[in-house]
Amino acid sequence: MIVCQKWVSLTPEAISQQLDAWREQWPALGVLALLPEAEKAALPVLQSACRERSVTLAGAVFPALIVDDRFVSTGVWLIGFERMPNHFLIPDLGTAAVDKLAQAIKAGRPEGQPTLFLVFDSMQPNVASILHRLHQAIGNCVGYAGVNAGSETFQPMPCLFDATQLVGQGALGLFLPEVSRVAVKHAYPVSKTLMRSTSAQGNRIDRIDNRPAFEVYRDVIAAEYGIALTHENFYDYAVHFPFGLVTAVDVLVRIPVAFNADGSLFCVGEVPPNSMLRLLKAAEAGDEACVTGLAQSLGLPQAGGEPMPLLTFYCAGRRMHLGEAAEREIAHLKALTAAPLVYGALSLGEIDQLEDLSIPRFHNAALVCLSQA
Numbered sequence: 001m002i003v004c005q006k007w008v009s010l011t012p013e014a015i016s017q018q019l020d021a022w023r024e025q026w027p028a029l030g031v032l033a034l035l036p037e038a039e040k041a042a043l044p045v046l047q048s049a050c051r052e053r054s055v056t057l058a059g060a061v062f063p064a065l066i067v068d069d070r071f072v073s074t075g076v077w078l079i080g081f082e083r084m085p086n087h088f089l090i091p092d093l094g095t096a097a098v099d100k101l102a103q104a105i106k107a108g109r110p111e112g113q114p115t116l117f118l119v120f121d122s123m124q125p126n127v128a129s130i131l132h133r134l135h136q137a138i139g140n141c142v143g144y145a146g147v148n149a150g151s152e153t154f155q156p157m158p159c160l161f162d163a164t165q166l167v168g169q170g171a172l173g174l175f176l177p178e179v180s181r182v183a184v185k186h187a188y189p190v191s192k193t194l195m196r197s198t199s200a201q202g203n204r205i206d207r208i209d210n211r212p213a214f215e216v217y218r219d220v221i222a223a224e225y226g227i228a229l230t231h232e233n234f235y236d237y238a239v240h241f242p243f244g245l246v247t248a249v250d251v252l253v254r255i256p257v258a259f260n261a262d263g264s265l266f267c268v269g270e271v272p273p274n275s276m277l278r279l280l281k282a283a284e285a286g287d288e289a290c291v292t293g294l295a296q297s298l299g300l301p302q303a304g305g306e307p308m309p310l311l312t313f314y315c316a317g318r319r320m321h322l323g324e325a326a327e328r329e330i331a332h333l334k335a336l337t338a339a340p341l342v343y344g345a346l347s348l349g350e351i352d353q354l355e356d357l358s359i360p361r362f363h364n365a366a367l368v369c370l371s372q373a
Contacts, residue, residue, distance in 0.1 A: 002372055004080040005309060005343055007067045010035075010042040015049045015076075022080050024052060030084020031172065033059030034077040034345045036337070037151055043166060046076060050163045053285075056084035058172055059137040060119045060149035061159040062345035063316050068329040069342065071319065077343060079311070087161060088175040089168035097130050101171060101250040102137045109141060113358075117370070118146035121169050122348035123156050125202055128270040128362035131351065135359055144360035145182040147313045147368055148349030154257065161365060169372075176370075183297035184352035186318075186366040187290035188252050190225045190244055197267055200273045203254075205243075205265045208277065212263025217256065220279050234259060239282070239320050242365060243267065246276040249354065253365040255317045268317070268349060268364050282318070282365065287327030290367060291333040298371045301338035309341035310334070313368040316346045321365075334366070 003026060008018050033046060050057040052285035059324070064071045079350040088104040105116065120127050127148065135144075152161045174323075195216060199207040208216040210343050221241055229237055234256075244251035254267040283290060301307065312333070318348050319326040334342045350363040 001082055002079060003082045003340070005077065007065070007075050007077055007343070008175060009075050010039050010045055012045055012049065012270070015046055016321065017254075018078060019053055021054055023055065026080065026082050026164050027085040030056040030081040031059075032079040032081070033057060033062045034065055034079070036065050036075070036345070037058060037061055037063055037074045037157070038073040040157070043070060047161070047336065055163075057163040058084075058087050058089060058163075058174065059161050059242070061157070061161075062149050063152035064346045066314060066330060066342060066346075070327055077345070085175050085177070088276070089162050089167065089170065089172050091165070093124060093130075093170055098133045098137055101130070101134050101148055101173070104173060105138055105142065107373040108173075108175060110175055111288070112177055114142055114175040115145055116142040117174045118351060119160060119172040119174050120146070120148050120349070121171070122148040122150035122154065123169055124148075124171075126149060126270055127349060127351075131360040131362060134321055135190075137148050140172060140358040142349055143182070145184070145368060145370065146351035150348055151348070152348070154348075160228040171369060179299045180258045182352065183294045183369045184350055184363060184366050185290045185293045185297070186363065187283055187287065187293060187347040188242070188244070188251075188253055188280040188365060189220065189283070190251055190277070191281065193220050193224060193279055195220070195277045197271050197273060197275050197277055198220060199274070200271045203267050203270050205267065205271050206262075213265040214259050214263040217265060224279060225281065226283060229260065237315035239317050242280050242282065244271060244278040244280040245269070245271060246278060251278060251280070252361060252363055255364045269362050282321040285322055285328070288332065291329060291336055294367060294369050295336040298337060298369060299311060300336075300371060308340045308341050308372055310337055310339040311370040312342050312344040313347040313350065314344070315349055315365045316348055318365045318367075319346060333369075
């Protein structure tokens with residue numbers, strides 16, 4: 001179980017002092033580390049300190065950290081386990097991603113139905129389909145939660161690590177049997193217009209309603225919100241008006257991040273051919289629907305229970321949209337849940353599951369919160 005968490009400066013002295021103090025209390029200590037991109041060059045300091053003390057280490061590099069209800073780009077979150085849970089690190093998933101993940105899960109899964117917390121490299125272009133095929137391969141033997149790590153620039157960068165290596169294009173998995181609740185929400189309002197992705201491949205939408213995707217996206221934004229979208233201002237507006245991928249139970253956010261001269265659009269997350277789409281409008285500053293829903297899903301605050309720290313991952317695209325209001329949203333989440341600490345990192349994609357079916361799904365623009373029993 002998670003027994004401690006602390007934000008620490010990435011200096012040999014600070015890291016060594018913290019690890020030594022924890023090991024006195026928990027001799028079999030294991031550490032999950034959340035490292036901001038700006039500090040990635042200092043990773044060897046952490047790896048060396050863990051190797052010298054035989055502390056099991058796993059972690060990932062994210063755009064920024066959540067510290068004291070703010071986003072910061074320095075230091076490192078050290079999350080201490082009394083004993084490191086079963087885990088795996090797979091470099092370069094490649095075309096055999098599902099087979100590699102299924103083998104690692106079958107080899108490492110403890111008894112019961114643990115929560116499998118997955119961290120993918122954000123350069124992995126097909127996380128949604130990997131999750132779908134993984135569930136088909138292994139069934140309901142685990143619950144799912146997770147995030148994408150990497151650079152906010154979406155440029156390739158090795159971002160997954162243990163005590164001896166730093167790898168890219170892979171996946172990190174931790175089995176967390178003690179997690180009592182996982183909640184993922186975006187709470188983005190949905191427009192009236194319904195569209196079909198008549199031609200799409202992976203995360204590229206070629207045509208919507210048999211027209212170039214960019215043209216339809218432009219026309220719907222103009223009709224619904226009176227905005228004149230052009231190639232020149234695309235990056236100013238796309239994060240505020242993502243697509244919504246319509247599923248049987250809800251709508252998953254897909255943020256457009258690039259376009260081609262042929263009118264195709266690229267999104268964070270896959271859009272299957274012939275899927276139904278709606279235009280979404282990102283939540284306004286001060287909208288409480290998301291954090292209220294998270295608190296309700298987590299069952300927090302719990303009457304008579306001791307408040308616990310809340311591990312939280314916050315979508316980088318959501319922060320880009322909300323600006324300074326993103327930090328206020330985190331502070332409001334802390335207040336609503338009565339958590340003594342909300343800590344974590346910015347993410348580049350989020351994973352949850354359909355609760356009753358254990359079917360994993362890939363999101364954008366969401367918050368992922370993990371509450372320990």
